Amino acid sequence: MPVIRFAREGRDVECYPGENLREVALREGLELYGLKGQLGNCGGCGQCITCFVDVVAEASPGALTPRTAVEDRKLRRRPEGWRLACQALVQRSLVVLTRPQAGLADREALLAAARAEPLGAGPTAWPATEEPPAAEPTDLESTATAGEAVE
Numbered sequence: 001m002p003v004i005r006f007a008r009e010g011r012d013v014e015c016y017p018g019e020n021l022r023e024v025a026l027r028e029g030l031e032l033y034g035l036k037g038q039l040g041n042c043g044g045c046g047q048c049i050t051c052f053v054d055v056v057a058e059a060s061p062g063a064l065t066p067r068t069a070v071e072d073r074k075l076r077r078r079p080e081g082w083r084l085a086c087q088a089l090v091q092r093s094l095v096v097l098t099r100p101q102a103g104l105a106d107r108e109a110l111l112a113a114a115r116a117e118p119l120g121a122g123p124t125a126w127p128a129t130e131e132p133p134a135a136e137p138t139d140l141e142s143t144a145t146a147g148e149a150v151e
C-alpha cells in the first residue's frame, strides 16, 4: 500500500507495508546520506545519525512507525518531523525530504508541489513466493551415494 515520495529526488517509490525506509531508499539508488554519512555510516544501527529524513506529509497519521528510543535520544535537538530512516518502518504513504540538513534551491516550492500531488496506491501485501522445485541430488551427493554402494 505505501508509496514514498522522495521530494528532493522527484521520485515516487512503492514499497510493501513494514519495509525499512533506509533500505527502500538504498535499494532504489537514492542518496540518503550527506558527505559525512557517505564517508562512513553505521549501516542502519541507529548510531551515526546521518540518515536523516524530514517527514513532509503523510497520507494519514502514523505513516511511519513511532520514533524508537534511539531516535528519541539522537534527535533531541532536531526538528520534530525528522526521523532516522534506518529506524523507521513504512506503514502508509508519505512524502519525505532526504538530507534535510543540506541546502535545496526553491525548497518551499518543491515541498508544496510534493504535498499537493496525490499519493498513489502501492502494493497491498507482500508478493507471494513460489515454492522452489524439489532439489535434485548434487554431484557431490551422487558421488557419496555411489561410493557408499561400492564399499
Ligand code: FES
Binding pocket: 041, 042, 043, 044, 045, 046, 047, 048, 049, 050, 051, 084, 085, 086, 087
Ligand atoms: S544509518 Fe546510522 S543512524 Fe541510520
